[in-house]
Amino acid sequence: MPEYRHIEVNEVGDVTVVRFRDRKLIEDIRIQELGQELFGLIDGEGRDKLLLNFSQVEFLSSSALGKLITLDKKMKANGGSMKLSNIRPEIFEVFNITKLDRMFDIRDDEADALAAF
Amino acid sequence: MTRPTRWPPFDGEGRVSGVQVSRAGNQVLPAGAARTLQPAFSPGPDPLAAGASNDLSLSQRCLMADEHWTWQTDRSIPSEAGAGRSIQEALLRQMQAAGWSRHDRFSVRLAMEEAIVNAIAHGNCYDTAKRVRVRCWLGPELVRVEICDEGAGFDPAAVPDPTDPERLQCPRGRGLMLMRHFMTAVRYTPSGNTVVLEKRRADDADP
Numbered sequence: 001m002p003e004y005r006h007i008e009v010n011e012v013g014d015v016t017v018v019r020f021r022d023r024k025l026i027e028d029i030r031i032q033e034l035g036q037e038l039f040g041l042i043d044g045e046g047r048d049k050l051l052l053n054f055s056q057v058e059f060l061s062s063s064a065l066g067k068l069i070t071l072d073k074k075m076k077a078n079g080g081s082m083k084l085s086n087i088r089p090e091i092f093e094v095f096n097i098t099k100l101d102r103m104f105d106i107r108d109d110e111a112d113a114l115a116a117f
Numbered sequence: 118m119t120r121p122t123r124w125p126p127f128d129g130e131g132r133v134s135g136v137q138v139s140r141a142g143n144q145v146l147p148a149g150a151a152r153t154l155q156p157a158f159s160p161g162p163d164p165l166a167a168g169a170s171n172d173l174s175l176s177q178r179c180l181m182a183d184e185h186w187t188w189q190t191d192r193s194i195p196s197e198a199g200a201g202r203s204i205q206e207a208l209l210r211q212m213q214a215a216g217w218s219r220h221d222r223f224s225v226r227l228a229m230e231e232a233i234v235n236a237i238a239h240g241n242c243y244d245t246a247k248r249v250r251v252r253c254w255l256g257p258e259l260v261r262v263e264i265c266d267e268g269a270g271f272d273p274a275a276v277p278d279p280t281d282p283e284r285l286q287c288p289r290g291r292g293l294m295l296m297r298h299f300m301t302a303v304r305y306t307p308s309g310n311t312v313v314l315e316k317r318r319a320d321d322a323d324p
Binding site: 026028029059061062063065066067069070073089090093094097098099100102103 | 198199202219220223224226227230231234279280285286287288289291292294295298299
């Protein structure tokens with residue numbers, strides 16, 4: 001399995017569970033690197049069920065949202081599915097106000113998300 | 118230059134007269150303990166006095182005019198990704214010390230991040246010959262941040278709604294919407310290259 005700098009990757013059944021190492025997902029080279037690692041899970045490793053657990057994430061910017069949108073598009077184009085979980089209220093507010101909570105499948109916690117695949 | 122009366126008092130070294138006072142009235146830092154200003158710019162005229170687009174009523178503006186600023190800073194940062202991080206952290210430390218809630222601090226961080234990224238990327242186009250001026254004022258009940266780039270400016274009214282179904286999957290274009298949602302007021306000067314962000318302390322938020 002490749003080494004990841006910005007994410008932790010675990011398998012739960014046939015679902016790939018991703019936790020972010022960074023507490024803040026902010027505009028800079030880190031988001032680009034994070035994107036490459038996430039895209040690699042789909043393009044390089046062919047994973048088709050992805051759960052992004054945001055429990056460690058305290059802050060994200062619109063740049064990170066953009067990366068998630070691109071990731072979601074890529075996943076759907078490959079016939080896979082992606083879910084998000086453990087999003088703290090302030091960050092959920094970001095998804096809600098931008099109406100991205102309608103685009104992403106967001107679940108309260110990891111167990112809920114795993115059960116929904 | 119005569120400073121408009123609404124502009125906060127400033128001694129040129131980043132200090133505000135008097136003592137810093139927490140919400141409960143407790144002294145946090147003595148006057149003079151505040152940071153040293155980087156004097157890259159002289160205090161300019163209040164951009165809000167120049168007919169900026171305005172989301173606030175006159176009474177709200179007057180209320181803000183009476184705000185007692187307890188901390189302020191004025192910095193010029195290069196047009197490089199991440200250059201605004203230290204000034205964000207400085208303001209957020211001051212807000213936390215003064216008991217501002219997690220949600221308020223999240224809101225200010227997000228709005229500053231989006232505005233500074235816009236200034237660097239869209240305003241100055243990452244031109245290393247251009248700078249971004251960031252000024253912050255903190256009072257017991259209000260935060261004001263002014264961000265000015267050297268670009269040609271833009272018309273915020275012309276920015277499309279990112280929640281339009283046809284644009285929902287576009288990876289960019291949400292910064293202005295987030296600023297407007299999380300801040301009490303967001304105003305641009307007519308030139309479109311200076312934004313003023315204001316956040317009033319929430320009444321009943323958890324610390």
